[in-house]
Amino acid sequence: MPAVSKGDGMRGLAVFISDIRNCKSKEAEIKRINKELANIRSKFKGDKALDGYSKKKYVCKLLFIFLLGHDIDFGHMEAVNLLSSNKYTEKQIGYLFISVLVNSNSDLIRLINNAIKNDLASRNPTFMNLALHCIANVGSREMAEAFAADVPRILVAGDTMDSVKQSAALCLLRLNRTSPDLVPMGEWTARVVHLLNDQHLGVVTAATSLITTLAQKNPDDFKTSVSLAVARLSRIVTSASTDLQDYTYYFVAAPWLSVKLLRLLQCYPPPEDAAIRGRLTECLETILNKAQEPPKSKKVQHSNAKNAVLFEAISLIIHHDSEPTLLVRACNQLGQFLQHRETNLRYLALESMCTLASSEFSHEAVKTHIETVINALKTERDVSVRQRAVDLLYAMCDRSNAKQIVAEMLSYLETADYSIREEIVLKVAILAEKYAVDYTWYVDTILNLIRIAGDYVSEEVWYRVIQIVINRDDVQGYAAKTVFEALQAPACHENLVKVGGYILGEFGNLIAGDPRSSPLVQFNLLHSKFHLCSVPTRALLLSAYIKFINLFPEVKGTIQEVLRSDSQLRNADVELQQRAVEYLRLSCVASTDILATVLEEMPPFPERESSILAKLKRKKGPGTVPDIEENRKERNANVNGGPNHTSATSNAKASPPSFVGDLLAPAPPPTNRPRPVSSASFLQNPLTPLPPQAYAIPLAASAGTFYQVAAPAAASSTDLLGLGSSTSLNSTPPAAAPPTAASLLVDVFSENSPPVSAPAHIAVPATAAPAADDNFSSITTKSFHVAESILADVQEPTDKFVCKNNGVLYENQLLQIGLKSEYRQNLGRMYVFFGNKTSTQFLNFASNVLNVHLKPVDPTVDGGAQLQQIINIECVSDFVEAPVLNIQFRYGGTLQNIAVKLPITLNKFFQPTEMMSQDFFQRWKQLSAPQQEVQKIFKAKHSMDTEVTKAKIIGFGVALLDGVDPNPSNFVGAGVIHTKTTQVGCLLRLEPNMQAQMYRLTLRTSRDTVSQRLCDLLSDQF
Amino acid sequence: MIGGLFIYNHKGEVLISRVYRDDIGRNAVDAFRVNVIHARQQVRSPVTNIARTSFFHVKRANIWLAAVTKQNVNAAMVFEFLYKMCDVMTAYFGKISEENIKNNFVLIYELLDEILDFGYPQNSETGALKTFITQQGIKGQHQTKEEQSQITSQVTGQIGWRREGIKYRRNELFLDVLESVNLLMSPQGQVLSAHVSGRVVMKSYLSGMPECKFGMNDKIVIDKQGKGGTTDEAGKSELGGSSGKQSIAIDDCTFHQCVRLSKFDSERSISFIPPDGEYELMRYRTTKDIILPFRVIPLVREVGRTKLEVKVVIKSNFKPSLLAQKIEVRIPTPLNTSGVQVICMKGKAKYKASENAIVWKIKRMAGMKESQISAEIELLPTNDKKKWARPPISMNFEVPFAPSGLKVRYLKVFESKLNYSDHDVIKWVRYIGRSGIYETRC
Secondary structure (H helix, E strand, C coil), X not given: CCCCCHHHCCHHHHHHHHHHHHCCCHHHHHHHHHHHHHHHHHHHHCCCCCCHHHHHHHHHHHHHHHHCCCCCCCCHHHHHHHHCCCCHHHHHHHHHHHHHHCCXXXXXXXXXXXXXXXXHHXXXXXXXXXXXXXXXXXCCHHHHHHHCCHHHHHHHCCCCCHHHHHHHHHHHHHHHHHCHHHCCCCCHHHHHHHHHHCCCHHHHHHHHHHHHHHHHHCHHHHCCHHHHHHHHHHHHHHCCCCCCHHHEECCEECHXXXXXXXXXXXXXXXXXXXXXXXXXXXXXXXXXXXXXXXXXXXCHHHHHHHHHHHHHHHHHHHHHCCCHHHHHHHHHHHHHHCCCCCHHHHHHXXXXXHHHHCCCCCHHHHHCCHHHHHHHHHHCCCHHHHHHHHHHHHHHCCCCCHHHHHHHHHHHHCCCCHHHHHHHHHHHHHHHHHCCCCHHHHHHHHHHHHHHCHHHCCHHHHHHHHHHHHHCHHHHHHHHHHHHHHHCCCCCCHHHHHHHHHHHHHHHHHHCCCHHHCHHHHHHHHHHHHCCCCHHHHHHHHHHHHHHHHHCHHHHHHHHHHHHCHHHHCCCCHHHHHHHHHHHHHHHHCCHHHHHHHCCCCCCCCCCCCHHHHHHHXXXXXXXXXXXXXXXXXXXXXXXXCCCCCCXXXXXXXXXXXXXXXXXXXXXXXXXXXXXXXXXXXXXCCCCCCCHHHHHHHHHHHHHHHHXXXXXXXXXXXXCCCHHHHXXXXXXXXXXXXXXXXXXXXXXXXXXXXXXXXXXXXXXXXXHCHHHHCCCECCCCCCCCCCHHHHHCCECCHHHHCCCCCEEEEECCCEEEEEEEEEECCEEEEEEEEEECCCCCEEEEEEEECCECCCCCCCCECCCCEEEEEEEEEECCCCCCCCEEEEEEEECCEEEEEEEECCCCHHHHEEECCCCHHHHHHHHHHCCCCCCEEEEEEECCCCCCHHHHHHXXXXXXXXXXXXXXXXXXXXXXXXXXECCCCEEEEEEEEEEECCCCEEEEEEEECCHHHHHXXXXXXXXXX | CCCXXXXXXXXXXXXXXXXXXXXXXXXXXXXXXXXXXXXXXXXXXXXXXXXXXXXXXXXXXXXXXXEEECCCCCHHHHHHHHHHHHHXXXXXXXXXXXXXXXXXXXXXXHHHHHHEECCEECXXXXXXXXXXXXXXXXXXXXXXXXXXXXXXXXXXCCCCCCCXXXXXXXXXXXXXXXEEEEEEECCCCCEEEEEEEEEEEEXXXXXXXXXXXXXXXXXXXXXXXXXXXXXXXXXXXXXXXXXXXXXXXXXXXXXXXXXXXXXXHHHXXXXXXXXXXXXXXXXEEECCCCCCCEEEEEEEEEECCCEEEEEEEEEECCCCCCEEEEEEEEEECCCCEEEEEEEECCCEEEEEHHHCEEEXXXXXXECCCEEEEEEEEEECCCCCCCCCCCCCEEEEEEECCCCCXXXXXXXXXXXXXXXXXXXXXXXXXXXXXXXXXEEECC
């Protein structure tokens, strides 16, 4: 702002400002401002003839109030009026107000544009400048639209004043930045380039900025600027420091212009014309020479200006990357700066050297400074400079100095600033991997890394170690040994435990020969760390243990003991608990062959891009690192081959079904179903170095359902893993399986076993049954005329009701059917409860057993309500097939049809009979006719627990006779089945064989059909 | 517990700084200044948490009082303490102002030592404090050993708020019922919210250790008596006045520490041994059956974009014999007001630009009267599309009755040891109803 003359000093404004400054509190200030605003409002409203001075004063006050943070919603019109004033100060205040306060969608914008147009058209350079400044300051799209044509015209017009040209160039630059699409390139572009030859250095400076921006967008249009820029640059560089007068800054000739010209030249490749090229080289050499000259002034401004030019020149040299001598000279110059007193200089030198290191000409030169850089890393006080030193070390690293650099970085890591530790860790990991000559060194380095900076070692780093160790046979033994030794330390980082657990689990056998690292020692060492670790690590360790069981059968007992302990089997964490249970079962049930198959050594990983490098790139952004990598890859053969774009995590994304599929896949012989290639089978793969959650989630989701559906399927499929055995112990009925999961699993099972929906023990197809069913119950008057289609989806839960009278018969999303039943002799009563699980009503609810209508139920079932139905049963004669309960109701407009077999089986009508030993054998002998005896030998499906077996036999309905059989482990029972017409005596004997996991069941009754039926029913229970 | 206590002036300069616990460092003083007093945005919350340190502040005039703690204290306790602290300071040196604080800083430190011990609030009863923290010079204090031990036994005793052996020639007591009535009313005259918060302030000049019993027309007590069939003679005592039939429902109340709470809980009777001098016996709040002393009827008409006509009628709604005082009606004006003409029948009205409001003042007004003001407001057209938000018209006044309807029924004084009875005590009762936030939307 030009100095205001005395007459222009606005006294009112000064008083107002001092009033505000003197206010004691915010409230007082607000009061004062309110008062002033009211005053200004009345002034603007009242006498229309406000002179320019007062207008300016009030607008100034408004501006001040606005800048204090208050809203101003008037006075714009007055400000616009000021624009048309002829006085500089009034016009200036008007423009100031407008550029600060007027937003682009104001109604006044047309008036303002008009005023600006007038000023641009005037011949007065100060007014033109004010207008141009206003355009640039507002810089909105509207402004660009209105003046995009005018500004270039002013810029290239021959008769424009220099100062206006300068403003116009900068104004155009601003418009170009804000709305580049609105500034048309035209014939003026060629003429703009010639501004570089302008007499006035200010114009040249402004024009260079403009041209640089434009050249970045359209390099071809401004190619001619190169020669002009070089010419201009050489003139400045060679000029004596006094030549340029106003533009010499502390003895440096036009530093800003030089920097801008050098920047402009960086938009283009080295000039092709040899003359220009020679001239440019000469310039650059001169700049480098000047850096060697003793400073002309001790002032910091002098050296700053000189160095600014120098650094820009070095950037240009690096950009061109074609003159070896220059590059080496630049490198040497930077080397000097590395020890400079000035921190900023050291920083810049390190930063520039980073880029120099990637040039083939100067890479060796940079390497000579390694000692200095390492020194900087150790002694530098400023963390940002140390960070640059790390970057430079990383950039200058190659095979020859890798060991030294990695060692230095490692030693620095111990004292490094926390903010850069993680990055250093990544860099060390990458360098160690890339330049590893022998892998023992690599393993040592990484283990050291984990030891020193365990917290900063990200997952990717240790995944990578595992990948490399697994893929390299030669290093596995050494890795196992080193890891084992590292784990001896009393305090290990968790990451080390993870690596240790994994590697020992895979390759522990390689060092097991040594008595100092015998299997038991290995296991005890790992287990000593177990309790200090987090859940994911513990899960990994559990997997390592099961691998141990495979590797070293001699420690099986110890490990099983550990797995069996309450802290594992009943761990609060579901993942740990599940692993413990599964691994324990696996170790108990499976034979060594199966174990070996299931727990096979991990297959090699597919080669892929190093996950660490990907992480570093992510961390740094697409900046320097990739560039260095690209450059390097050409010269250094990458140890691990070219990058492969399979991401490390794609493996983890395998969908749940395939996991379950793979869980079973090892057991049955290979099917024709193609196994997913991307994911290795789950049990082979429990140690995958992937985030544990990745497979923990699908497992957890599938596990519950897996068990439940496994039970019926297991009846007929070869249940190798015995995982289904938990069902019968499980109080939750299998029917609770959510249908989606069930269907999902059906797919899995369908290849190995008969469909789940057709359970094995329905011996007689429904349609073939009528004759037998005719006489089994009084409630079935006739054989059922049930369509096959219904029977097809008859649910078959009766299995578990053989030994039980109460429970949940059926359940889906809508309906739950509960059951309670009691029997006496040949009569029974069954209470059926229908529970509506939804919140809406079921309409037209009806249930009947076959065609017989029972006591009709209420036709509507309210949301959440329960309905009870009583069924009376009488056993007329012995029977096989159970009656079917049909349920129909309307839910949400659709008719639901459900058919459920009622769990009425012959054994329900048992009356237990106690008898003495000789009685029993006497009767046993009486029933010796061959058709009266039925014997069945079968494999145990569940664990052979004596108590459970006893409970089942009693639940079956017979009396359990103790001390009858000479062999105490055998079970003997006796009972009478009551039907309406007859009574059938029944004796049974169950002989378990623990070794073979088999049972022999013998039944003798007075009726052959009864014997057969009872035998079928009971044998399914064990 | 309170870790420290700071007092700042309006510029954020520290006037008083007292740290009670080591966990409060020196930088806490600056943290509060930077983050609260000098905050860019005005801090409205009285509790501010800065770097795991909690600052509880109250502002009196231009003075900031801030209590600091690193612990999880009871915030209500801290504020109660801060208010008490203000009361104590006012009792010692009058208005809390920067100058007064600077002049009395020694006294304040002395007080702070006494009323907070290791951050735990202690006895903050002005009467008790004044016995041992005096403002006279050391020479003026002719305290005998006996007197000093008496102070000790009083301060540490069961009745810490009153010392023994007080004697007055005239036994007198003054009872002030001070209420402030808050209202928000719709333009149509519908009550949107209304409540009264009141205080009973007592000034007692009684000899000995008198046992007092205070009675008012609390609905629960009255109903209980009605049911019991026994009419308590004291209910018609000379203090309660004649119109003690209406009872009021008190929503909640708090008492001075001298009131025996167990008795209040069981019998709902308020009995106590009063401190000597002035103190606040109880505080209460009611929301039902409030007598609204004034009704404001606004009428705003927008005449085009540049003119606004406002007419406001106020009606007084109480006994014609009573006089309301210090009536002030504040009518907000739009932010783009450029000129105002006012005509009013009674009192004086003026447009105050600094407050963006027309302020209408009436000195006195009797009950069941009505008065009106009309104003023409000229507006300056703005390019702001926002409509004027029409803030409510607010009102201030003072009336000589309790808007909640509370009546003092009796205050009985028993002193068995000295020979004066309830009849010998001269008792004065005064009711003052003031406006709190008394607003009507327009």
